[in-house]
């Protein structure tokens with residue numbers, strides 16, 4: 018009998034100690050996380066820096082994203098206010114109960130005394146809170162429903178600008194479709210759109226599911242293999258905005274980015290005219306050698322340069338590669354040095370990418386770069 | 394003491410189980426299979442001057458690696474091998490999923506076929522693909538006739554299903570009693 022009691026006590030003692038040590042660990046850990054590690058401040062600056070810029074849903078540049086932004090702020094303010102109220106009530110309850118307890122002790126009264134009037138008042142407050150919760154949820158539901166409707170009902174223009182976007186692991190193929198096929202344009206990782214005109218996107222994928230997301234202009238839309246999804250949006254402000262694949266799609270998902278350049282209709286038309294041209298023919302001997310290197314080694318198996326016999330469809334169309342701001346799906350700015358690094362060892366820049374390394378002699382590489390740089 | 398050794402044995406065997414499939418999934422983005430060096434001086438006839446010397450068979454490590462064979466499978470479409478060989482069943486080019494080989498079905502022979510090309514219409518890919526991709530293709534070609542370990546062969550297609558997955562294909566054997574059409 019006695020030993021049983023002892024055992025039980027010891028067990029309890031041990032349990033208490035375990036709980037205590039866990040508590041201490043958690044306490045130390047959070048303290049360290051929050052104050053010593055500067056993580057707190059890093060997080061804070063992250064939170065604050067996310068609001069503006071060329072890849073932010075809170076810096077809208079079109080009607081639809083403006084709607085989404087409004088909805089976001091509505092949720093933010095209402096939820097923030099509710100959070101503050103709940104915290105205030107919690108603190109009030111905490112201090113009040115202490116005060117009352119003190120008073121009760123001094124007058125040697127029992128801790129809890131039934132007080133029907135007070136009970137009723139508190140009951141009404143709870144009922145009111147339930148009603149407010151339901152109303153707030155309904156307001157949210159209606160607001161998000163209305164936003165969804167508004168975002169999806171952007172009227173298509175009479176002759177919409179149609180852009181076909183095909184997701185590849187890990188780059189974006191962009192095709193502008195014209196009624197006359199020879200006017201089609203094939204781009205990669207860079208979309209130009211005229212300001213103020215709705216653009217219809219047709220999204221497809223060749224391998225796995227990707228997701229098309231330009232936060233400043235619209236929400237996300239998935240690209241699904243074997244199934245075409247469409248999506249209309251419009252930019253109201255000129256600017257360059259970052260887009261990003263938003264559905265994990267393999268090794269280089271993070272480096273599957275693109276830019277959207279929204280520009281005035283005149284600039285857009287000039288761009289279209291330039292992109293419709295065939296590639297620039299090499300002028301100097303070095304450039305001619307560069308073209309020869311391109312056509313006679315691996316490159317032509319995978320890449321197209323219009324106006325040459327290279328018509329591979331595995332990688333991006335390089336007819337106007339020098340006109341792009343970035344290469345390799347937003348991984349690197351398009352400079353000669355980066356281009357050279359990419360061609361020599363793409364596996365270093367994007368491990369697993371579907372372009373093999375190349376080992377050229379330095380003369381051949383220079384010639385190749387010289388040639389690629391002329392493809393404006 | 395007994396208990397400790399029991400635990401040791403158990404954890405050791407658990408560890409071996411953990412690491413047993415590592416090589417299958419290893420992803421070498423910049424490597425050649427080590428034992429498959431250049432074989433461009435491959436002997437194409439069994440006839441030999443003087444005393445015959447044995448040619449050690451080339452071992453293609455990619456045949457034990459799921460990633461490399463999946464890459465080979467992708468290249469088989471990218472490089473339009475499917476245009477002439479279909480998905481292994483053959484068209485202009487001979488079928489690659491049977492046990493009949495015109496130019497030999499050993500890894501180094503398939504490699505040589507792809508690099509050199511063959512006279513009746515098989516184009517040469519010399520200089521058009523890096524060697525390691527040709528080794529990946531060679532491994533995939535052999536998986537189509539079930540000549541690679543089944544636990545590394547591609548398990549499914551990402552697109553249309555034209556035939557059973559390569560890891561459930563039995564090794565192709567010559568057909569003995571071919572029915573005759575009189």
Ligand SMILES: [Cu+2]
Pocket residue numbers: 227228262263264265266267270271273
């Ligand atoms: Cu992705």
